[in-house]
Amino acid sequence: MPEPESQEDASQQQTDAERRRRRAQFLRERAEARALRDRVQPRRAKVARLRHAMRMRTFRW
Template identity: 65%
Template sequence: MVWPVQEPEQEQHDIEPETEAQRRRRRAQFLRELNEAKALRERVQPRRARAARMRQQMRMRTFRW
């Protein structure tokens, strides 16, 4: 069976461009969910999360501007 192929050009004409406010709202939602996932990971795997924080701190200490 062959799946129907939609041309990307047709899809772009049907969808109206996203406004700046919509893009910011979607980005804010994504960042909230990302922070929530990071917090959950820290609660579930505290030792691994602590090690990751230590590695990040070491990277920041050795980073040269």
């Protein structure tokens, strides 16, 4: 008879794998949407790149 903890660990690993898979899918879709937006609105994309660069320059480690 399997212990309850081992069943719980197995289900936890399964849900972690599922969560990572969903997160990877979300990040892929977000990157795709961002790339599409950048192609459609190049001026806004340029401004966003400049703003991000400024933020990174002023970031304190």
